[in-house]
Amino acid sequence: MANKKINNPSFRKQAPDIIDTAELTLQLQPYNKYQLDNGIDVYAIDGGAQDVLMIEFVFFAGNWYEEKNIVAATTNFLLKNGTKNKNAFAINEHFEFYGAYLNQGSFNETSTVTLHTLSKNLPELLPVMAELFTESIFPEEELEIYKKNNIQQLEIKLRKCDFVANRLIDECIYGIHHPYGKYTSTVDFNALQRDELVLFYNEFYTQGKCMIFVAGKLPSNTIELLNKNFGHLPFNKNKALTKEYNCVRASQKKQFILNDENGVQSAIRIARPFPNRHHPDFSKVMVLNNILGGYFGSRLMSNIREDKGYTYGIYSFIQNHIHETEWIISTEAGRDVCEATIEETYKEMQRLCNEPVSEEELHLVRNYMMGSLLGNVNGTFNIISRWKSYILNNVDENYFYNSINTIKTINAEEIQSLAKKYLQPDDFYEITVV
Amino acid sequence: MILYNRHTLHNGLKILVHEDNSTPMAVVNIMYNVGARDESPEKTGFAHLFEHLMFGGSINIPDYDEPLQRAGGENNAYTTNDITNYYCVLPSQNIETAFWLESDRMLSLAFSKKSLEVQRKVVCEEFKEHYINKPYGDVWHKMRKLAYDVHPYQWMTIGKELSHVENATMKDVKDFFFKFYRPNNAIMVVAGNVNSNHIFQLAEKWFGSIPAGEKYERNLPKEPKQKNAKLLEVKADVPLDALIKTWHIEERLSKGYYTADLITEILGGGASSRLYQSLVKEKQLFSNINCYHFGTIEPGLLTIEGKLIKGVTMQEAENAIEEELVQLKSNKVAETELQKTINRTESMIAFEDVSVASRANSLALYELLGDVELINTEFSKFQEVTVNDIQNYAQKIFETNNSSTIHYYSNN
Numbered sequence: 001m002a003n004k005k006i007n008n009p010s011f012r013k014q015a016p017d018i019i020d021t022a023e024l025t026l027q028l029q030p031y032n033k034y035q036l037d038n039g040i041d042v043y044a045i046d047g048g049a050q051d052v053l054m055i056e057f058v059f060f061a062g063n064w065y066e067e068k069n070i071v072a073a074t075t076n077f078l079l080k081n082g083t084k085n086k087n088a089f090a091i092n093e094h095f096e097f098y099g100a101y102l103n104q105g106s107f108n109e110t111s112t113v114t115l116h117t118l119s120k121n122l123p124e125l126l127p128v129m130a131e132l133f134t135e136s137i138f139p140e141e142e143l144e145i146y147k148k149n150n151i152q153q154l155e156i157k158l159r160k161c162d163f164v165a166n167r168l169i170d171e172c173i174y175g176i177h178h179p180y181g182k183y184t185s186t187v188d189f190n191a192l193q194r195d196e197l198v199l200f201y202n203e204f205y206t207q208g209k210c211m212i213f214v215a216g217k218l219p220s221n222t223i224e225l226l227n228k229n230f231g232h233l234p235f236n237k238n239k240a241l242t243k244e245y246n247c248v249r250a251s252q253k254k255q256f257i258l259n260d261e262n263g264v265q266s267a268i269r270i271a272r273p274f275p276n277r278h279h280p281d282f283s284k285v286m287v288l289n290n291i292l293g294g295y296f297g298s299r300l301m302s303n304i305r306e307d308k309g310y311t312y313g314i315y316s317f318i319q320n321h322i323h324e325t326e327w328i329i330s331t332e333a334g335r336d337v338c339e340a341t342i343e344e345t346y347k348e349m350q351r352l353c354n355e356p357v358s359e360e361e362l363h364l365v366r367n368y369m370m371g372s373l374l375g376n377v378n379g380t381f382n383i384i385s386r387w388k389s390y391i392l393n394n395v396d397e398n399y400f401y402n403s404i405n406t407i408k409t410i411n412a413e414e415i416q417s418l419a420k421k422y423l424q425p426d427d428f429y430e431i432t433v434v
Numbered sequence: 435m436i437l438y439n440r441h442t443l444h445n446g447l448k449i450l451v452h453e454d455n456s457t458p459m460a461v462v463n464i465m466y467n468v469g470a471r472d473e474s475p476e477k478t479g480f481a482h483l484f485e486h487l488m489f490g491g492s493i494n495i496p497d498y499d500e501p502l503q504r505a506g507g508e509n510n511a512y513t514t515n516d517i518t519n520y521y522c523v524l525p526s527q528n529i530e531t532a533f534w535l536e537s538d539r540m541l542s543l544a545f546s547k548k549s550l551e552v553q554r555k556v557v558c559e560e561f562k563e564h565y566i567n568k569p570y571g572d573v574w575h576k577m578r579k580l581a582y583d584v585h586p587y588q589w590m591t592i593g594k595e596l597s598h599v600e601n602a603t604m605k606d607v608k609d610f611f612f613k614f615y616r617p618n619n620a621i622m623v624v625a626g627n628v629n630s631n632h633i634f635q636l637a638e639k640w641f642g643s644i645p646a647g648e649k650y651e652r653n654l655p656k657e658p659k660q661k662n663a664k665l666l667e668v669k670a671d672v673p674l675d676a677l678i679k680t681w682h683i684e685e686r687l688s689k690g691y692y693t694a695d696l697i698t699e700i701l702g703g704g705a706s707s708r709l710y711q712s713l714v715k716e717k718q719l720f721s722n723i724n725c726y727h728f729g730t731i732e733p734g735l736l737t738i739e740g741k742l743i744k745g746v747t748m749q750e751a752e753n754a755i756e757e758e759l760v761q762l763k764s765n766k767v768a769e770t771e772l773q774k775t776i777n778r779t780e781s782m783i784a785f786e787d788v789s790v791a792s793r794a795n796s797l798a799l800y801e802l803l804g805d806v807e808l809i810n811t812e813f814s815k816f817q818e819v820t821v822n823d824i825q826n827y828a829q830k831i832f833e834t835n836n837s838s839t840i841h842y843y844s845n846n
Contacts, residue, residue, distance in 0.1 A: 012534070015531065015534060016530035016533075018504065019525070021506030021528070024525070049454075049456065050785070050787050052784050052788060089706055093706040097770070099779075101781075118780070118781050149743075152721040152744070156672070156673055159569045159672070161567065264567050265559070265562045265563055296503070311559050312560040334558075367504050374459065379788070
């Protein structure tokens with residue numbers, strides 16, 4: 001068969017046979033769950049060829065719980081800048097000597113502290129991690145350096161149209177007082193007080209609700225080591241975690257901001273409020289979103305980049321928020337073609353409302369999404385990160401299998417009716433920043 | 435230990451297979467031995483523009499992305515001053531689709547006028563997004579031009595100016611393709627859930643009949659040893675003053691390269707590094723400071739750059755950096771400090787090797803460098819560096835006459 005083809009150059013016109021990835025059966029490797037002596041849950045995925053692992057502590061210490069702007073993010077950042085017995089340099093030096101990476105992240109509901117290390121060095125690193133959760137002292141001079149440097153960095157970011165547009169679109173959808181919509185100013189940095197950080201730290205880290213995720217090539221005594229170092233800490237004392245916020249939508253649907261007179265590009269954000277992943281439409285809209293702007297072959301990318309050349313990239317996505325979220329289209333386009341870009345974006349939404357998606361395009365999107373999912377449920381770091389997202393969003397493996405089922409079975413009619421429901425131009429907010 | 439099998443086709447295409455059956459996916463990585471350094475000074479940005487055109491359809495297949503996505507695959511590419519690299523990841527059962535697509539575009543592009551027109555615009559938007567519409571976006575345009583007198587590293591992969599990309603013609607495109615995109619100027623690495631013999635058969639089937647091109651003899655002007663310190667002062671509409679300094683270092687694979695790499699770690703690797711601790715935390719002269727190099731194949735630049743705290747003068751900032759360099763030149767670093775940088779390097783390599791796509795990319799690069807086994811042995815080159823080497827090399831490179839400096843002032 002192969003030889004016959006070689007003698008006939010037209011064999012190149014014919015695509016090789018493929019298996020339909022949409023027909024594949026995907027499995028999500030289950031985690032192992034352990035509990036430390038103090039009741040902390042540990043979720044673990046073991047495997048891999050390299051002798052590396054990652055441990056992530058997730059605290060319910062995001063900006064959802066702060067009383068004053070950026071207290072959560074600042075506490076998270078500074079918790080490794082000094083403990084009772086070690087200064088910032090000594091702490092960094094310890095982790096870096098072992099070639100480990102200690103990273104922090106502060107989000108809306110949660111804040112994290114993550115360790116990536118060669119598996120062999122775990123026993124040397126965990127005791128100092130434990131110190132960070134119980135003995136951080138937030139030195140005044142560290143806070144002052146932090147303020148000064150962050151104010152300077154903010155000044156630079158504010159010159160970038162994409163940064164400004166990202167802030168404003170979230171403000172439009174959630175309101176400036178909502179954890180998802182608020183943002184930082186110089187005034188906020190200057191107003192930070194050391195005492196506020198210490199209080200937040202005690203309540204949301206030392207005694208805070210926390211869970212642990214581990215993945216990689218785990219030494220056989222990993223859980224034992226975790227229990228020894230963290231099993232006696234006073235976590236989970238703070239149970240009162242319910243706090244509600246109301247969204248306040250912008251009164252003006254369209255805003256144009258001139259940030260830089262000499263700007264040669266404009267950042268465009270077009271977004272609408274959207275429910276969280278417990279809503280029955282969520283996983284179906286993920287398919288519609290892919291068609292609209294979720295991958296390189298999407299409608300927006302094909303039209304606005306690959307046909308017209310207005311932009312280097314245009315994407316649509318649903319933000320990964322727990323409570324409620326927004327569906328957003330995002331691009332940076334040439335200043336002279338900015339209006340045309342917006343017009344074409346709405347045209348593509350309209351087309352999804354007016355015409356059913358062809359079977360051919362739907363087949364393509366199903367296969368693409370399943371292929372991409374297949375690559376993503378592989379490797380311990382990928383698997384634990386999917387599980388973490390599920391656990392924090394309070395869904396289980398059924399969510400995974402139902403999503404797959406949706407990708408395999410959703411039809412053109414359902415997609416069109418979702419488009420009519422969610423892609424109405426009047427429901428969208430629009431920010432343009434030059 | 436990363437294992438691989440090698441084979442070369444009659445037309446010169448080199449093939450490496452790295453089997454890893456723990457993943458259901460396969461990676462096909464093709465590295466072409468051409469980068470921005472191979473461009474003519476009047477037509478810069480071309481290697482990168484070309485990378486975009488490689489997705490505009492080939493002689494027998496109108497569209498590259500669609501069939502790959504239909505097979506459950508994804509792809510991307512990047513261009514550096516040295517090389518151009520293309521990779522796709524797809525479920526391993528569908529790997530032949532990648533061979534079909536990649537071999538057809540190596541055979542010949544479609545050379546569509548529309549694709550050239552559109553991608554010229556797309557690249558111009560990329561140029562604006564990353565280098566014009568960003569504060570300090572032009573720093574590396576200016577620094578490359580300052581630091582290199584003759585070597586083509588004096589321009590960025592995006593190109594010297596928008597007009598070079600805007601004026602690219604179809605003739606330029608065709609000439610470039612048939613000069614560089616030939617099987618004997620490429621390395622293909624296939625990794626993941628695959629079998630070496632099967633891959634070699636597929637390679638013969640799809641790539642075997644592509645004619646070889648004329649061998650490309652790279653003959654680039656050598657950068658002469660710098661004789662005098664260079665300084666450029668810039669005033670721009672940015673919020674803060676910035677200081678950028680570079681020094682010439684040796685080529686990839688030289689002992690000096692490994693030593694320079696560890697020096698960047700000592701000075702700028704992590705929050706316990708010397709520059710961060712001394713200049714950001716203790717003296718509080720910079721709001722951030724970095725030390726790095728680009729890992730170029732030919733002699734590159736070691737860079738220190740930072741943003742000044744408001745009120746600090748350029749002179750104070752520069753003196754403080756100089757003091758740190760004097761320290762490094764006059765005193766040996768402690769063995770534990772050297773050990774820390776080696777440990778960090780070991781860890782970095784281990785984490786890089788977690789992803790099969792990254793292993794495929796490294797295999798291609800080491801093969802291109804001339805010794806694929808470096809993927810398993812290169813770490814020992816770092817381990818061989820001593821505290822004496824660090825001191826000697828610091829004395830050699832951190833010399834005023836080997837430096838280029840930009841004082842980037844805020845005109846606010």
